[in-house]
Amino acid sequence: MRNALGTRARLERQGYLFVLPFVVAFLALQLYPIIYTFALGLTDFRGMSRNFKFVGLENFVHLVSDAYFWKAFSNTWLIWGISFIPQLGLALLFAVWCSDVRLRLKAQGLFKAIFYLPNLLTAASIAVLYATLFYYPNGPINQALVQAGMRDVAFNFFRDSTFTRLIVAFIQFWMWYGHTLIMISAGIAGIPVALYESAVIDGANARQMFRHVTLPMLKPVMLYILVTSMIGGMQMFDIPYLITNRRGDPDGSILTTAVYLYNHAFTGSNNYAYASAISTGLFLLTSTAAILMYAVMRDRHHPSQLRPGKFGPSAAWLRRNAVHEEGRAR
């Protein structure tokens, strides 16, 4: 150690070298394309044309009054919502069962591994698989329905808006509830045992403990799941794009925002400018929704704000663990 200051300066430079590749790649290949996309939304750039001009907010004015955009946007919310609510509910229920000491379930790990499996499979392949399984008139589902006598003749699922939406939502549910289950299980495992002990001392029953201890303590992880699932759901593309005719039919029922955006940019007249405006609009709407979710749900039941109450932790326990909890909320 020749000179402490010199060493520190040298180490600081070394630190930059270590993070440099990340920073360069992030700026050039992720941030710049995002800004470029926003900027293209302010132009009239389409097709092969080399010269395009700045048109201000024209695309956005069009976007706000574009009935198809709003239809696509509400389709996306609807499909995400239909898949998310059972996803969260079931994951919560399963996680509670798994952590229940009275039930003492065996092979939990195996069940969780199976529930999670669909999440790893190629979404594009899953879309083709389900399209083939529900095929009219003689895909396996129709064969099973007719053979079981539940229907006299085969049913054309992909001619029916409601069924098509439900199938897409089901696939999203099917691919994601295992993931949600694992996240919630980890959340439950992280709840301090002392909370349940004090609830038992206060005479709480199972239902009350779930309501007053488990649920509030899981709020942060559930909020995280909600927001990330919403952000991901708003980008839904592979399955609604591939499962029917790539235009979101029947009747535009599974036309999601991402499918609408893709079709503007990469089919027909290649309207990159308008597709960029859609992308920007979707980003603004998604961010607003995410911020609202945080604003509405955050902190009211954050562990550090639990108040000593009937079934909650004792005041002394809260004081003892306050620092610890602060440290854990990343």
Add this chain to the structure above:
Amino acid sequence: MISRHRLGLGLSRTAVYAVFTFFAMLAVVPIYLMLINATRSTEAIQQGLSLLPGNQIAHNWKALTNRGFNITRGFFNSAFIALATTAVAVYFSAMTAYGLHVFQFRGKKVLWSVILVVIMVPPQLGLIGFYRMMAQLKLLDSFVPLILPAMASPATVLFIRQYLKSVLSLELVEAARMDGASEFRIFNTIVTPVIAPAMATMAIFSFVGSWNNFITPYILLSDKDKYTLPMLVQLLRTDIYRTEYGGIYLGIAVSIVPILVFYAFMSRHIIAGITIGGVKE
């Protein structure tokens, strides 16, 4: 399991097993049907359900591959891209995480905040701009734009940094410095073995993420010889394969079976990875 709570909500063990079995079937049956039908003739598939495999796999393979699309090639394209993406993502993320963990430098806090925010940003957000940029750089139909962006994988950095915090003692690094080892040498020879488990976990997620990625290669690649597996699988939904069900199922199986095999060996690590990191892929 510590005896902590009794949240049975009134259900018996048997009932819970029944529910779990039902949902396990829900995951397994579509995959099982796909595997079975991949070995059955199109005629048999159209006639009715079967839970037993057929012997037409060779015939289906022909039906799948005689329409001008090279599935084997697609398989190796996907494998190459996924392996390269994984190597790039994991190595550079480890470097970044180590840089953030061991060194003090100005802007470090900003960088860390950026990483935490960017995790929430969907990767498709800048897709149009990315496409235009690659067109200008004449990098359409190249694997480079599918691989290089992985150099900045915020979720992987986050995961490896959390791991570094719990396992790497700074004394070890100091001792190596005293011996005169360069910082990169310390990183490559001393640090990477210590964080190998975290790198392996993230490698799994990078690999699967890249293997499954459909939209980015779909937008960037147009040369049929460069097609990835998901791009070939989507062709099964077109008129080219109209009613060749045996071939269609087999094509889907080609993209899914490698993941099934992989998962059979790695499920423990994969599930632990989600649990520890809380990282959404």
